Every structure is written in structure tokens, then in C-alpha cells.
Amino acid sequence: MSESILEMRQISKEFPGVKALADVNFKVRKGEIHCLVGENGAGKSTLMKVLSGVYPYGTYEGDIVFEGAVQQFHQITDSVKAGVAIIYQELALFPDLTVYENIFAGNEVKRGKLVDWNRTVVQAKEMLRKVKLNVNPETLVKDLGVGKQQLVEIAKALSKDVKLLILDEPTAALNEDDSENLLQLLRELKQQGITCIMISHKLKEVISIADSATVLRDGRTICTLDGAKGEITENAIIKNMVGREIEDIYPKRTDSKFGDKILELRNWSAYDPGLGRKVAKNVDLHVRKGEIVGIAGLMGSGRTELALSIFGNPKEYKLQGELLLDGKPSAFAHTSDAIRAGIAYVTEDRKGNGLFLAQDIKSNISAANLYGIASNGIINENEEVKVATEYKNSMYIKAPSVVQLVGKLSGGNQQKVSLGKWLFVGPKLLILDEPTRGIDVGAKFEIYSIMNKLIREGMSIIMISSELPEVLGMSDRVYVMAEGEIKGELAIADADQEKIMQLATQ
Template identity: 85%
Template sequence: MSEYILEMKNISKEFTGVKALTDVSFKVEKGEIHCLIGENGAGKSTLMKVLSGVYPHGTYIGDIVFEGGVQQFGRISDSVKAGIAIIYQELALFPDLTVYENIYAGNEVKRGGVIDWNQTIVQAKQMLEKVGLDVNPEVLIKDLGVGKQQLVEIAKALSKNVKLLILDEPTAALNENDSENLLELLRELKKQGITCIMISHKLKEVISIADRATVIRDGRTICTLDGSKGEITENSIIKNMVGREIDDIYPKRPNKKFGDKILELNNWSAYDAQLGRHVVKNVDFHVKQGEIVGIAGLMGSGRTELALSIFGNPKSYKLQGDLFVDGMPAKFHHTSDAIKAGIAYVTEDRKGDGLFLAQDIKSNVVAANLKGISKNGVINDNEEVKIANEYKTSMHVKAPSVEQIVGKLSGGNQQKVSIGKWLFVGPKLLILDEPTRGIDVGAKFEIYTIMNQLISEGMSIIMISSELGEVLGMSDRVYVMAEGAMKGELPIEEATQENIMQLATQ
């Protein structure tokens, strides 16, 4: 019989009348990598917060059995003392402190009641070696990239003699190389006897690394899949996550009809004075009415910079070239000018730039078009609620009401609110920058369906995406950027992952 380091038995958790978890049970074997998967809002993070003491004993029903004993964690420090560490998607590091200060924050190395900084640095170096991070422990956290910061978080957990390491979407903000390095580290930690639970939406990662995977749907345990038996496949994961087969994750659009050019750029360039270089170089580009145009490219290729230069130039680039809207020359001095011209931009960073996380759904939905619910400068509260409810319904936002704080929504539902906010301004061209980053396959399907609906109603869409499958599955034409320049334009019939990557690496 396998030895279980963790058993969560019949866990139920309720928030103000809403059941987040209902009789959830799952077991984790000692020394395995166990993936926890499910759609946004399925209850994965809530379950881990129960385990880690964020939601203390007494606020939930059920038992946590860790290393054979029933635990009653009253606070996070209790779970840490037991050997459980959790690393969230939003890293909990102090940017203005050094690496070694972060690793031992709250767990200081002391001698005679006084912090021994020399020994702290020595031990920090040892922890960094364990995670394969070759940096000076005296460097500031803010001077490290996200991938290296993630490794510092893991080193911090290891410094506390962690037995069970929980990672919540650890690769969501990482590029492919950093993601693969992190997964390789988890495999190495497994060899050292450390058990890992990883929450991830990236099915390829789950398939490549999971010994077993537990699926949660609507706050309930659906099944546990065993990798050694070949049960962890993309089809089986999707079927259990969403409760149905998704034969084609990219819904088809019949009867495609394209009209005249909505937007056109000729010899368009953007110079960033802070960087001292061009971020967009001599781009020729156009979008037709009723068309989804994909823009592919590697990180740093200039895709977002191109979008920002079109959308009223909020970064104050020095612009050159010609911009046409509906065939007429246009110049946008502010984002409000772009909005008036019928252009909207859904940012790739919904938490940082796209939403007011501390405010409710209704406040976010109307934020970009307050005039639409105001008269003589006074907001009509009833109209605000009405509009917000209309978008909550049409965008399939899962929330008790439009009074729900946006920061408490799942990633997929936050993205739907972000899109709804810009739809309320009534655009004819919607720019979607990484529209499905960090959301699960079920929420992706819903957003793709919404995109198709918008196109059927006459809108046009520019979609920037790092997922080549998404670009190929949703676009009518594909542009490829590299180093700020447009390297090629491909009709979707000729576009493949291979020729896109060939252009992107020129």
C-alpha cells in the first residue's frame, strides 16, 4: 500500500451562502508530483487555502490528515511548522530587500537572540544552490526576472524544511525556458523526497510532470488520474474538467464575410525614448470588418507596443507613419481619441492595468464609459446595475451578483469582466492582448465563443497571442512580428506552427 503524506477528507467550505467546496476528498502519496486541475472557480485555490491555514480550522467542515495525524491549523504559521509551504501565483516577496533577506524573512538565522547576517548569507547560498539559481544573494529582488523570483520563493520554502510544497499556477507568468527549468527543478525536488502539489491550467505541463492528477469541478472531486496507467491525457483531463467532450477547442465560424478595411497602418513606427530605440519599425498592417487578425511572435517582439501605439499611445512613443480608420487619416493624442474612433484595447495584464480589483463588477464594467450611465455628470445607479447585469449574463460571468469584488473572481471570470468593460464603449475594433493567458480550457472555450459572436455582429478583432494553437485556431489572417518589425503575413490556410516560428526567429 502506498504511503500517503496528505489526505483531505470530505472538505466543505462556504462563503456567505455560496458553496465553494462540497465534500472534496483527495490523497497525495509521499514523494509524488500531484497536479490539481479544474476550471477557474472550481475550488482548487480555496482547497489549498484550507490546507495551508489561510482558512483556519473551524471555518470549514472535514479533516486534514498530514503525516498520519489530523491537523487543526489555526493560522498559516501552523501549517509552515508542520512542513507545508504554498507559493501563490502573485509572489510574496519584498522587492526592495535582498535575496537572502527574503529567503529568511520570518525565519531569521539567530545566534544569542541576534540575527547572524553572515550565516544567513552562507545558508542562503546553500538554498540557492538547491534550486539551481546562480545569483548573488545580496542582489535586490526587484533586480531579478520573474523566473528567478519564483526560484527564490522555492528556496525560501526549502529553508523551512518543507515536506509538502504547493505551487499555484507557478508558470503562468514565465516564458517557455523558465517554465521548463522550473518543472525540471520539481523533478529534482521529487528525487530529494519532497512532495509537490501543483495547480496548473497548462495541460501539456500536467501531462509531462504529474504522477497523478486530481480533477475538481464546481467545488467537488471528480476523479484522480494515474499517470503510470496512461490516464493523464489531454482528452481525459478536458472531459473531466468541463464535464463534456470538447472535440474542437476552437469553435468554427461559418459563412465568413469580410468588409472594407477598418484599420490600416502604413510605414508605422514607434520610438521609445526611455529605452532609446524603436519598439515598432516600419509596420504595414490592416484589419477588415468582420475579421480576426492574429499577431504572433516571441516575447519582446513588439506586439504589445504596436497595440499601445494604435490605442492612443499611452506610453508616449514618438510615432511616425500613417494611420487610417475607415479609410480616413486619423491621429490619436490620447486613448480617449482611440475610443471615440471605435477602438478598444483589452490589456494582457488584467490585474495590473485592466481592472480595479478592489471594486465590484458593476464599477468595473462601466469604468471606461461613465458617460453611458450618467446625466448632467451624475451616475444613474440603477442604470449601472442594469448594464452590469446585462454584461454579467452575456459574458457568462460566474458570480453571486454584480456587487461581487472583482479581485475575488477566478482568472477566467476576471477576463470576461475586462472584455465586458470595453464592449460597453461600443467598439468596432477590439484589440485582445493575450486574451486567455492564465485561464483554464473551459473559460478559453467561452471566450472564443464570445469572440465569434462579436464577429458575427460586425465587429473586428486583433488578437495578440503567444499560444500558436490559439492563433491558428481563431485567426483569419496571421501577422508575425520580431524585433519590432513585421516579418510576414499569412492567410490562415498557409499558416502553420513551423512557418510562424520560422518568421518569428528571423
């Protein structure tokens, strides 16, 4: 694997007020799996968009050398013709079309000027066989799970005689089984001579699959690590990603003092009329002042539904049981009632439900508490800028200013804005639903540090997480859910991954 299929030489790319890439050098050997890692905002996706023609020739400085020739990709179709295919985290499929129509969309199998649908179906079956996806090609894409949709995307790329396959966070939305299936497929494609570039925040995946790994930081190439030489280790990647060693990614609290119960649920149930079943069943749970309570469980276990039932019940579940806040029976008809009572909820879907991506940082941070920046019913724009700037600085949000559009920020910085929005409300209980999903290790450490600071200041936190190391590293107690029920409660000193999984699979 000594011959290079790709060299990106001295690549620089600027946006207004931001230099996203600065003299980046990136070399990929033919037939290898090369991982591209770095913090959110390091420039990984920007570099791949330069390579694929999303940012066309002339909008950046430097050279792209593919298969020994300097390339000028003016649009995505140019890179596709050369044999480069990119699959983004947000899949680019047509949900209401069939699998075979998606695989050959824009690359139709024709006889003369007409599409040959019979050959299309036959060739689609061949592509599905290559990615080991056993589905009827006439199935609508919307009827497939995310893992299978990901495989359809790869089949689509293979149908174009891809030589270099780029995957941007391919396992971010997949469960453990689907993730492993995908990684195994990449290994098999490698054996077939296809070169892969994979962007990933999941360091264990990088370590398990990468032949080489290049680290970007602040738009610059820091190093390339060689797997054959044993250089790809978690410590080495983290140190180069963040510019420092993180001895313990889960910062410890040595001065934990728990007060009275802030929240208590007694025999609490939530019935979803749309599903025709209970999504939370007879839950008994409590949270004390100054405590982080983790809620673990598999996808579909009812964790998010339980959180929403507490936070003013926006899904309009039929609720039963008692909810006590500060020891007093409480009922919230709307989310606004829960907010006024001192409860805030940071959603797992920051792009869909948590933020206004087309608005700037200051508008997002003030969105849940406009009264906090208003006088006589009129928003004080100077106060809005002042408040947003304070949160930008205290939460280390990397952006030129608070008028930066949130949609232009990296995932980690978007998550900090989402968190800042709810902290401006001044809650006593903060519910964090998958607080570090899709963000890098440096941003995770910063969010964990913010959580610990909030706890020291007397706030209480419920943390829903699918990452067991995160649950174990940050929680004081853990509840484990399955099928809408609490299957067990563990003091953190007694908890480990095996015990949590045993309860989660009951």
C-alpha cells in the same frame, strides 16, 4: 508511492452567498507530483488556502490529515512548522532586499538573539545550489527575472525543511525555457523525497509531469487520474473539468465574410524616449471588417507596444507614419479619442491595469462608458445594474450578482468582466492582448465563442497571443513580430507553428 502524506476529508468552505468547496476529498501520496486542475472558480486555490492555514481551522468543515495526524492549522506558521509550504502565482518576495535576506525572511539564522549574517549567506548559497540558481546571494531580488524569482521562492521553502511543496500556477508568468527548467527542478525534488502539489491550467505541463491529477469542478471532487495507468490525457482532463467533451477548443467560423479595411497602418513607427529606441518600426498592417488578425511573437517583440500606439498612445511614444480608420487618416491624442473613434483595448494585465478589483462588477463594466448609463450628467444606477446584468448573463460571468467585488472573482470571470467593460463602449475594432492568459480551458472556450459571435456581428479583432495554438486556432491572418518589426504575414491556411517561430526568431 502508496503511502499517503496528505488526506483532506470532506472539506467544505463557504463565503457569503457562495459555497466554494463542498465535501472535497483529496489524497496525495508521499513522494509524488500531484496536479490539481479545474476551471477558474472550481475551488483549487481555496482548497490549498485551507491546507496552508490561510483559512484557519474552524472556518471550514472537514479534516486535514498530514503524515497520519489530524491537523488544526490556525495560521500559516502552523502549516510551515508541519512541513507544508505554498508558493503563490503572485510571488511574496521583498524586491528591495537581497536574495539571502528573502530566503531566510521570517526564518532567520541566529546566534543567540542576533542574526548570523555570515551563516545566512553560506546557507543561502546551499539553498540556491539545490534549486540550481547560479546568482550572487547578495543580488537584490528586483534585479532578477521572474523565472529566477520563482526559484528564490522555492529555495525559501526548502530552507524550512519542507515536506509538501504547493505551487499555484508556477509557470503562468514564465517563458518556455524557464517553465521547463522549473518542471525539471520539481522532478529532481521528487527524487529527493519532496512531495509536490501543482495547480496548473497548462494541460501539456500536467500531462508531462503529473503522477496523479485531481479534477475539481464547482467546488467538488470529480475524479483522480493515475498517470501510471495512462489516465492523464488532455481529453480526460477537459471532459472532467467542464463536464462535457470539447471536441475542438477553437470553435470554427464557417461563414466568414470580410469587408473593407477598418484599420490600416502605413510605415508606422513608435519611439520610446524612456528606452531610447523604437518599439515599433515601419509597420505595415491592416484589419478588415469581420476579421480576426493574430499578432504573434516572442516576449519583448513589440506587440503590446504596437497595440498601445494605436490605442491613443497612453505611453506617449513619438509616432511616425499613417494610421487610417475606415480609409481616413486619423490621429488620437488620447485614449479617449481612440475610444470615441471605435477602438477598444483589453489589456494583458487585467489585475493591474484592466480592472478595479476593489469595485463591483457593475462599476467595472460601466467604467469606460459612463455616458451610456447617465442622464443629464447623472449616473442612472438602475440602468447601470440593468446593463451589467445583461453582460453578466450574455458572457456567462459566474457570480452571485453584479454587486460582487471583481477582486473576489476567478481569473476567467475577471477576464470576462474586462471584456464586457470594453464591449459596452460599442467598438468596431477590439484589440485583445493575451485574452486567455492564466485562465482555464472551459473559460477559454467561452471567450473564443464570444469572439466568434462578435465577428459574426461585424466587429473586427486584433488578437495578440503568445500561445501559438491559439493564434492558429482563432486567426484569419497572422502577423509575426520581432524586435518591433513585422517579419512576415501568413494566411491561416499557410501558417503553422514552425513557420511562425522561424519568423519570430529572425
